[in-house]
Amino acid sequence: MKRLTIALCAIATTTTVAFAASPIKVATDSGEVIAGSNTYKTLYTYANDSEGVSNCYDECAEKWPPHLAEYWDSPRAPFSTVERADGTKQWAKDGMPLYFSTLDEAKGDTKGDGVDGLWSAARP
Numbered sequence: 001m002k003r004l005t006i007a008l009c010a011i012a013t014t015t016t017v018a019f020a021a022s023p024i025k026v027a028t029d030s031g032e033v034i035a036g037s038n039t040y041k042t043l044y045t046y047a048n049d050s051e052g053v054s055n056c057y058d059e060c061a062e063k064w065p066p067h068l069a070e071y072w073d074s075p076r077a078p079f080s081t082v083e084r085a086d087g088t089k090q091w092a093k094d095g096m097p098l099y100f101s102t103l104d105e106a107k108g109d110t111k112g113d114g115v116d117g118l119w120s121a122a123r124p
Helices: 002-021 059-063
Strands: 023-028 031-036 044-046 079-083 089-093 119-121
Touching: none
Parallel strands: none
Antiparallel strands: 023 031, 044 119, 079 089
């Protein structure tokens, strides 16, 4: 009985963590955006990506870190995950991979919106 209780606690903890990682809506000075629930920082899409495919690696990914998903995450539409070249999973909205910006310093910042005409804040 003790083992069953521990197993159920582990399942409950895993479920809570998985839910906490999913993207959420956050109000900013420039309107509502999609943000990472673990940081509340704005998420962005990249114009050089295509649906289901990330094209931001190496130096790009250093400046625009991908919003990675855990293997147990269970996305619900419009969210999904895409597989990156290294096998990690990345959150996506409407099939487009989601990234953070190193330009953003705090919750509600949208400094990455419009950078180089390639980056757009993800919106609900």
